[in-house]
Amino acid sequence: MKTVSLCVVLFIFAACKTSPPASSCRYTGVVKDLSGIDGCGLVIEMKDGSTLLPVEFAIPGFTLKAGQVVKFDFMELKDRATACMGGRTVRIECMQEMK
Template identity: 35%
Template structure:
């Protein structure tokens, strides 16, 4: 009798804790790396991490040499010609 409720609680706990959490907003600077082979605009985070944005929200464009705050998700199914950073999808972006 207790097996079904226990199984259900275990399943719900697994689902809850396996959900992807949205990244916290993080700040950085948009840099123009077009001088490097295969590169374009790259986001350099305040901790020095380079991000290569592959997907941007609709009606949002990057402008070089501007500070931004972003939320992003790492894209593991993409490859890059630039190879200077992690390929990401930008979920939210605001200029500072």
């Protein structure tokens, strides 16, 4: 009986996992294609001119495209390095395309 109860509790917690609400997307930026620079690809340029290198996405199924204006939130990954020296390496926590 304990095993069944434990399975039900684990199932409930797994089913409740959702993406952060769009309201938690605090920043805006434009997706830029820096693939002409060694080790770079698509990056996000923020309004203040800083550049973010997204290497992880918490949002499955979202595809970045050059020229896209996006609203997003991120977490800097200070322990990750890339060959692109064009900005901070980040995990995208929340993202939506702005129209």
